[in-house]
Amino acid sequence: MFRRSKSEAEAVPATSSSKEGGKGRPTPSRREAEAAARARARGPRDRKEAARRQRETRAESSRKVREAMKTGDERYFLTRDKGPVRRFIRDFVDVRFSFVELMIPVLILTMVLGYSGNARLAQTGNLVLMGMLLLVVVDILLMRFRLRRELTRRFPDAPLKGTTYYAITRAMQMKFMRLPKSQVRIGQKLPEHYR
Structure with missing residues (x-):
């Protein structure tokens, strides 16, 4: 049998149980694993x-x-987020710049102008807010038409029921609040196939 001398044993670094990618705990013995499985399989007492x-x-x-x-x-x-069609819709919405992203700064500006005490500034703030809302509606309508065209081109046999609602609800959220999290950057070219 090969034996290491004491100096060789000290030269070899000790392996850590919390190595990178490891589970951070020792593997349970067969007896412990079987006991844990029996405990899980046993029904609750009360x-x-x-x-x-x-x-x-x-x-x-x-x-x-x-x-x-x-x-x-x-x-x-969740079931509503699964599948290649839903993944494409998420990417299609996330890759675009949306005017909804500007709504919070515009709302803050409108509030500041409204509380300034100057009626003319408050009226200007309200006009800016109305213009912004109109831009958001136009942006969402354009997005919907482009999305439908892309869906019929890429997924000709897939049912399109619910896709518009899914896209609009995602587009109406601020980008950092969207779930599932965005996997693409604004302006990035989308892949041709999502199967």
Whole structure:
């Protein structure tokens, strides 16, 4: 049997259990794993334990969904967000500059002008706000027509029911608030195939 001398053993670095990409804990023995599996398979003893297990399961499920919404892992998406058509719609909306992005600064400006005490400035602020709302409506209508054209070109056999509502609700949100998180940058060229 090959044996290392004491100096050779000290020269070899000790491996850390928290290595990069590792699970950070030792692998359980077979006996421990089987005992844990039996404990999970055993039904709850009373109503409180059943409710606790159900809460833990729901919390774990919602944690996975939240994490997937941030990272773009489609396995854990909600049903309304799954599929290549929905992914294309999200990318189509996210790649455009939308006038909705300017709504909060315009609202703040309108509020400041409204509380300035000057009636003329307040009226100007209201006109700016109305003009901005009109721009948002026109922008959304143009987006809808372009989106429908692209969907019929890219997904000729896919049903289009609900796609306009999905796109408009996403477009009406500020970019940093959209879930699932945006996977494209503004102005980026979209891939031709989403299958």
